[in-house]
Amino acid sequence: xxxxxxxxxxxxxxxxxxxxxxxxxxxxxxxxxxxxxxxxxxxxxxxxxxxxxxxxxxxxxxxxxxxxxxxxxxxxxxxxxxxxxxxxxxxxxxxxxxxxx
Numbered sequence: 300x301x302x303x304x305x306x307x308x309x310x311x312x313x314x315x316x317x318x319x320x321x322x323x324x325x326x327x328x329x330x331x332x333x334x335x336x337x338x339x340x341x342x343x344x345x346x347x348x349x350x351x352x353x354x355x356x357x358x359x360x361x362x363x364x365x366x367x368x369x370x371x372x373x374x375x376x377x378x379x380x381x382x383x384x385x386x387x388x389x390x391x392x393x394x395x396x397x398x399x400x
Contacts, residue, residue, distance in 0.1 A: 300391070305330065316363050317356040321378075328372040329364060331357050336380040345379040346392055354396050361398070373398055
């Protein structure tokens with residue numbers, strides 16, 4: 300992410316309303332990132348594990364952080380990591396789901 304111009308603001312961010320794996324800033328926007336890893340594709344791609352409850356939690360964290368940091372814009376990304384023959388395949392899914400209202 301840093302090589303793509305993102306500034307990492309926090310890793311394993313914990314707030315009173317939930318946690319976020321990575322909080323970054325890019326183009327004057329706060330980026331809330333959920334990282335999911337799978338050792339195999341047996342249960343589907345890792346990004347499918349970002350279920351409704353997790354998305355709702357990230358939205359609550361975003362509302363909290365947007366107030367705290369006085370930002371107006373945000374987006375929710377997912378980093379999916381799959382290991383195939385011990386070689387990780389990484390996918391950065393930008394704007395993986397809708398934002399806060």
